[in-house]
Amino acid sequence: MSLTRTLIDVRPLRTSPVFRRLLIGRTVSVLGSFMTSVTVMYQVWDMTHSTVWTGAVGLASAVPTVVVGLFAGSWVDRGDRRRIFLFNTVGQAVSSLLLAVQGFTGHVPVLGVLALIAAQSGFSAVGGPASGVFIPRLLPKDQVAAGLALNTMSFTTMMLVGPALGGLLIGWVGIGAGYLVDALTFLVAFYGAFGLPALPPEGEPSRGGLHGILDGLRFLAGHRVVRGALLIDLAATVLAMPVSLFPLINSERFGGDPRTLGLFLSAVSVGGITASVFSGTVTRLGRPGPVMLLGASIWGAALAAFGLMTNPWAGLGCLALAGAADACSVVSRSTIIQTHTPDALLGRVSAAEQIVGQAGPNLGNLRGGLVAGWTSGATSLFTGGLLCVLAVAGVGASTPELRAGAGVTPPVEP
Missing domain, CATH: 1.20.1250.20 (MFS general substrate transporter like domains)
Known part of the structure; x- marks a missing residue:
């Protein structure tokens, strides 16, 4: 078997400029998300010195994902997935920007920080299912697995790099900078998403x-x-x-x-x-x-x-x-x-x-x-x-x- 067939299949990057732009936007956005994950954990610990409160960060993220996610899929299956994804990307960016503001000012109580994390997770709970339909609509069936592998490699790499960069940025500039970089990464996410065609559901829309x-x-x-x-x-x-x-x-x-x-x-x-x-x-x-x-x-x-x-x-x-x-x-x-x-x-x-x-x-x-x-x-x-x-x-x-x-x-x- 040739080395070319063993290495990750990059055909989706060559054959679909739309997928290529989407992957670039997603990679940069995921990097920002992992930077925020370490930033909020550091901030909450710095504010409370309590493992109960740091544990509550995960709860603030998980609850909206489950609750909103129950209804998000039905909404996604009734409308244009591109438009829904863009709307929720705006919501995530605004949440990150508000986190950056409170990070620089330091005047928001810990419950306020958790509320902003919950809001960001709620928007993500809708944006995730919307983006879940992109790959099978943008790529031929025989390239879907390759597109998903590229997504997985992007996510795993950012999971390794993002927290380390977030920790360095907090040490150099402060908490607000970690959130601000995350907010700025959504500009690249917009770059990828705006190239998408309209993606209404194929078949009977959801009730x-x-x-x-x-x-x-x-x-x-x-x-x-x-x-x-x-x-x-x-x-x-x-x-x-x-x-x-x-x-x-x-x-x-x-x-x-x-x-x-x-x-x-x-x-x-x-x-x-x-x-x-x-x-x-x-x-x-x-x-x-x-x-x-x-x-x-x-x-x-x-x-x-x-x-x-x-x-x-x-x-x-x-x-x-x-x-x-x-x-x-x-x-x-x-x-x-x-x-x-x-x-x-x-x-x-x-x-x-x-x-x-x-x-x-x-x-x-x-x-x-x-x-x-x-x-x-x-x-x-x-x-x-x-x-x-x-x-x-x-x-x-x-x-x-x-x-x-x-x-x-x-x-x-x-």
């Missing part, structure tokens, strides 16, 4: 309100492949999410060295970036179902192995392997969802995927912390990883369509 939501839920419950993909995501995040356990594992196994702790998340990101760079074989294979099942299984097994490691380098290797497996699983899952969902329902299904992606890790971190409190960090990681592998095996056994490939096929109307 309004609760009826539209129920239609989307019926599709999810009845479509075995899409349902299986979301269940795999829940298994990987709820049962095996390791982040909340990193400080405890570092203390139990590696002497509490902060330098080791800092490398844990970096190792996951490096693994994800590496897998994305060499994702050409996976995205061209056209069998996202087996790739997703294998990737989620390796994610669980690698984290279970990490829980047993006493050598820090071996532990970092396990985390890098977990990150690589997760990147392959994420691309495959999104490919399945976006190529098996009718366009008229894609906003609602993308909203469900976004809710699962937001709630799953939070529940997983909570599960990991509770089990670790009863046992130990190593036990929590090992049992969680093992349960993840068993859950993935169960979904695979009960969904033969995933084992058979779940390749790119025309979506079945509900």
Whole structure:
């Protein structure tokens, strides 16, 4: 097999100028978002010196994503997705600008900061499902997986770079600058979004309100492949999410060295970036179902192995392997969802995927912390990883369509 086919498939960048602009805008915007994530955590800690309040930052972000997301998909499936995305991008930019103002002035109480984070998350909860329909509408079916892989590599790279840049900027200029840079990144997001064509739903528009939501839920419950993909995501995040356990594992196994702790998340990101760079074989294979099942299984097994490691380098290797497996699983899952969902329902299904992606890790971190409190960090990681592998095996056994490939096929109307 040639090296060209092994490296990430860049055909979408060559064949679609609209996708290329959109990816540039998204990459810069995600960089700003990660800078804001570290900035708000630092500010809230600086204002309160309370882990309760820093924990509330995650709550302020998660609650609007779930609540607004329930209705966002139905709205997205009734209107022009481009216009909805632009409106919500404006809302996110204004929220970031207000965060910057309060960061420079320092006169807003902590509840006000959390309210602005909640507002920004609410706009994102609508913008996310709107942008979820872009790739399958802009690219040929055989390039959807490649487009998603490019998105994943962009996101993972910014996850590695953004917090570090945010920390440096806070140290050099102050809290307000971290938020201001995020607000300015939305100018590049506008650059990408304005090049989009009008994207009304194809097929019958969604019914309004609760009826539209129920239609989307019926599709999810009845479509075995899409349902299986979301269940795999829940298994990987709820049962095996390791982040909340990193400080405890570092203390139990590696002497509490902060330098080791800092490398844990970096190792996951490096693994994800590496897998994305060499994702050409996976995205061209056209069998996202087996790739997703294998990737989620390796994610669980690698984290279970990490829980047993006493050598820090071996532990970092396990985390890098977990990150690589997760990147392959994420691309495959999104490919399945976006190529098996009718366009008229894609906003609602993308909203469900976004809710699962937001709630799953939070529940997983909570599960990991509770089990670790009863046992130990190593036990929590090992049992969680093992349960993840068993859950993935169960979904695979009960969904033969995933084992058979779940390749790119025309979506079945509900």
